[in-house]
């Protein structure tokens with residue numbers, strides 16, 4: 053039977069290290085600060101915002117929530133964003149997405165200051181992920197995947213890895229971060245032919261598709277390590293991942309649970325990015 057590899061110890065370790073770094077910054081008179089820009093009051097956004105604030109408070113990072121009207125115009129939004137870009141007391145900016153339809157993300161992503169863009173919205177940071185340039189900020193979720201793999205000492209060099217999902221926020225950057233660590237990566241998506249056959253060749257399977265429990269034991273190689281990025285509400289009304297954990301547990305060697313896996317590490321990575329942004333901006 054495989055073991056559940058949980059996110060909490062990973063998040064705790066990241067937070068402990070950050071607390072020390074933030075204390076050292078405070079001694080120098082510097083306090084890292086994250087601005088969260090939220091448009092409207094979507095419950096999912098509000099839940100993520102509460103989680104992010106709780107994590108920042110626990111590390112002594114300041115937060116500044118800019119809650120904007122769901123009807124805000126593009127030009128008013130851009131003016132607000134420019135104010136945050138230019139505010140020297142703010143080191144990181146998180147824009148909760150997707151934005152409402154009247155706001156054009158393709159324009160806005162070019163306005164956010166790349167050095168404050170802690171969740172990889174700016175094309176500058178996207179390019180840095182693809183270039184393997186560590187001065188950038190990969191999206192927090194695939195970074196959380198990498199933190200889990202590192203914490204549990206999972207070697208990646210040459211590892212036969214399949215990523216299912218190719219979104220800009222999960223699949224593609226996860227594939228690039230794994231490639232940077234010398235994994236041999238295949239990316240699958242909705243047009244992949246015979247997904248079970250491709251996935252069951254993987255020693256490491258990373259799944260981010262948004263389909264409750266779609267990945268089952270037919271997709272799993274014996275002894276595989278499975279990282280389930282999915283967050284869905286199952287037929288029973290409970291949170292579940294993209295992987296049917298009960299069906300796979302006897303075949304895998306390790307698997308992340310949902311809830312309690314990747315999602316519980318994401319805000320700690322966000323905090324790590326804020327501290328990194330702060331240090332870079334003050335020249336440390």
Ligand code: NDP
Nearest residue numbers: 193217218219222241242260261262281282283314315318
């Ligand atoms: P998207 O909908 O943007 O992308 C889904 C991807 O999965 C697409 O590339 C799509 O392929 C692929 N896909 C969909 N259906 C299938 C299928 N039947 N077979 C193979 N591939 C398929 O979702 P996100 O990337 O934003 O999110 C993915 C999951 O991760 C969701 O469950 C989401 O809730 C979760 N998530 C979790 C986070 C966390 O912190 N843990 C944060 C962000 C997301 P194609 O490109 O061909 O359409």
